[in-house]
Amino acid sequence: MSTKHTSQASQLFNEACNGIKRHIQQAKFSQAIALCHQQLAGDLSNDNRIEILYLLVVAQRLNGDLSEALESNKTLLEANTKHARAWQENGYLYLALRETQLAAQSFYQATQLNPALLASWRALLPLYQQQENAKAVAISEAQIDYLAGLPNAVLGAKDLMYEGNLHSADKVCRQFLQANKHHPEAMLLLAEIGIQLKVYGEAEFILSSCLALYPEHKTAGITYLQLLAKMAKFAEAKALADKLLVASADNVVLLCAKASAMVGLGDVDEAIDIYQRLLKVNDDQPGIQLLLGHALKAMGDLPAAISAYQRAYQYKPEFGDAYWSLANTKTYRFSDDELLAMEQRVAQEGMGLDDKVHLHFALGQSLEDRHSFDAAFSHYAKGNLLKQQQINYNPEVFERQVAKQIETCQPELFARLKAAGEPSTDPIFIVGLPRAGSTLLEQILASHSQVDGTMELHDILGLASKLQGQKNQYPQILSELDESYFVRFGQKFLQDTRVYRQGARYFIDKMPNNFLHIGLIKLILPNAKVIDARREPMACCFSGFKQLFGDGQEFSYGLENIGRYYRAYEQLMAHWDTVLPGFVLRVQHETLIDDLQGQVKRILDFCALPFEQPCIDFHKTERAIKTPSSEQVRQPIYRSGMEQWKHFETHLLPLKKVLSES
Known part of the structure; x- marks a missing residue:
């Protein structure tokens, strides 16, 4: 297709989308639904089909066609499992059907994929209050207060970033910073966008500048630590962690960042000591159990590493990374009970995408070890497909x-x-x-x-x-x-x-x-x-x-x-x-x-x-x-x-x- 024809097709599609949106805004839901079906009957690219499916779900929900909306949303999520607003729509639909547990799971999944979805956080809060889940209530309230306090431009740019529109997010954020030069949340967001764009040098400069201006900004400090670890600048990461720990000596995130940097520097024994001290205070910290397992494995103490990985999934049964870490030892053999638990978990609706990816790879390795090669490949293929959807790699x-x-x-x-x-x-x-x-x-x-x-x-x-x-x-x-x-x-x-x-x-x-x-x-x-x-x-x-x-x-x-x-x-x-x-x-x-x-x-x-x-x-x-x-x-x-x-x-x-x- 020529560039001219491609441009014309794109223009026609945009006009159709705008028409559907106008009908929805004017509460003409039946007409919007009909236009969506008309578009879906045509030859659409995958991205365009997903966009129309989303509009169809919204129109069907607002029209009261809840079963049809759920079915349309299922098709949408099969095409794109990380569509945050589709998960949010699932939440609204289950809420309307009084399926509060499924609603909570859907809104939670939406916030995991796009933490800037203020509407999902606000929907989650009363659900967590009904469940008397004090910890989840506190997290939701804090996130609502944080997002509601952001300037509209920064919240919009954050939303664009989580939706994968990185260049648009970058543009909006830079425009805001031109008028608000040293706004800490905008500086932090621009660095986060830079990290996703893999412009690590610029992100590092922005974060160091942000911390120089706002040394008490914990999120900027933690983001900077994560970036330094990603860049394998472990000496700098350890020095920064030590500096931040002066004001927060018992901060678990900072202590873990320091320990991870020490593993990178080869000081594995000292890192293990930090993890073990944290677990002595509270053994029910699956993420730290996992990190301890990695450090023990690096040292060659495989039995102790395996025990740490097992404790991680015992405390958090859906923790896919713990199962994968066991499989990734290349020597561990899962029991029948472990295999059954993994297969049940990976099939659960509302399972976190990262956990699902890890479980598929772990199941692939486990089934290969049992010489069930076709079943093993099925899991490898599913795990790879989900991972591909996360990263959108282009070989060209x-x-x-x-x-x-x-x-x-x-x-x-x-x-x-x-x-x-x-x-x-x-x-x-x-x-x-x-x-x-x-x-x-x-x-x-x-x-x-x-x-x-x-x-x-x-x-x-x-x-x-x-x-x-x-x-x-x-x-x-x-x-x-x-x-x-x-x-x-x-x-x-x-x-x-x-x-x-x-x-x-x-x-x-x-x-x-x-x-x-x-x-x-x-x-x-x-x-x-x-x-x-x-x-x-x-x-x-x-x-x-x-x-x-x-x-x-x-x-x-x-x-x-x-x-x-x-x-x-x-x-x-x-x-x-x-x-x-x-x-x-x-x-x-x-x-x-x-x-x-x-x-x-x-x-x-x-x-x-x-x-x-x-x-x-x-x-x-x-x-x-x-x-x-x-x-x-x-x-x-x-x-x-x-x-x-x-x-x-x-x-x-x-x-x-x-x-x-x-």
Whole structure:
């Protein structure tokens, strides 16, 4: 369809929507319903169909057609489970039908998806009062007071943000701040929008400015802590937590933020001590039980981690993350009773979306362990579909990024800037796709006396994000920068990552996504080593598809998307081989398993390291490991995972098709 025809179709649809809204405003509900059905009979995009369905539900409810409205809303929520106003409509409908429990669940779900829905909070308050739920009443009253006290523009921008209209929210918020320069809630909101847009540098500046102006603003402080954790700036996060704790020494959120930062810094024992002290005061804190489990797992104390995860779901039976964390140990086996409880929970109406996603992935892993492969795939597919709806990943964006890297990072760029960077040989980067064996390579190298294992460091990604800015100027800007920038970037990387080192000559940065930025790495750290962890495509992609990642890796929640990502990765790695010959060592996971000693010697030679036997006996090395493969690399080499995907082969045709395309 031409641009002209697309524009005309969009205009006609907008006119139809406005007509339906006018009929609703004029209480002409039957006419509005008829117009909705007329539109739904046509050829609509998914987003347009959802918009018309929502208007239909509103018109049917106001017309008194409650059963029809519930049915229409069911169709809407099947198309978009996170439509907050559809959940709000469910609340109104159940309220009209005197189904107060279902009404409360629906309004609650609406507020979870869009905490700025003042109408849902106001509807919840009397329902909680009837239930004599004092804690929920207090939360609702506080939220109503907070939202009602916001300027209309800020409340509107907040609503837009939660509805996913980030650029509109950003525009409204900036316009308000032009007239109200240092309004704390508007500053906080602009930072929150920036975080969702992944403009982390700007969000960090806004939050630090907000706290400088309003040091007592607890929400700004907590949001800043969350951002620092997301950026893996754990030293800064710990320092900020300590500063905020001076005024609120017993604040559980701040103490947990400090403990999480300490886990990031490798001070896991002290973090565990904080969690245990908090639980000694009150054991019924499932979120802290979960965090304790993560810290214990990182330390290798799996039995204690399992106990913490089990306590988490015992205190909160719908806590999907607790079940997933058990499944994600890769060694835990669920009992029949646990499996039945998960299946019952995931089927419940009104179940929180995040809990449902976690439960589907946990059920997939559990059923795969029981060799019920078709049932397992059904849950993996449902979990991935729900996750896709949350993130709206577009594979073309990444493919354009790869194309820009190839276009910009040509031999003449590296020839011109070959002496521009910091000459240190300290860093060893391990890149590739998640679930490709990078944790195993890290464990092998970290078992060497001259190498520190750290974690998936965010520093290269952060630098790339800053260079990108809001004008999409990275990587093109690399050819325009003054040469002096590159050595400074390299020095800053070494300075900022020093906190994660333990004093060895070399250290590892295991952020897999750094493969996109190998050109940048070469320019700022020309003597660094880069190792590409490569795994057979079907095995790698399926392993990623069935893994629920804590953050990022949005490409992994769809078979076609992950296949396209893998192909783009292969294309880019081939480019680096051409323009930077010898800079990257490729280690094939399957070859490593077949010839451990030979591949270890090859890796050590590449890194200019003498052979040491602990690298072969890597599973005996004691260190904190925070990735999903933590328990697997504490065991000797095993082959069982190499062909797991073949049990699911009939379900993986979309992936196989993408990977086989030339």
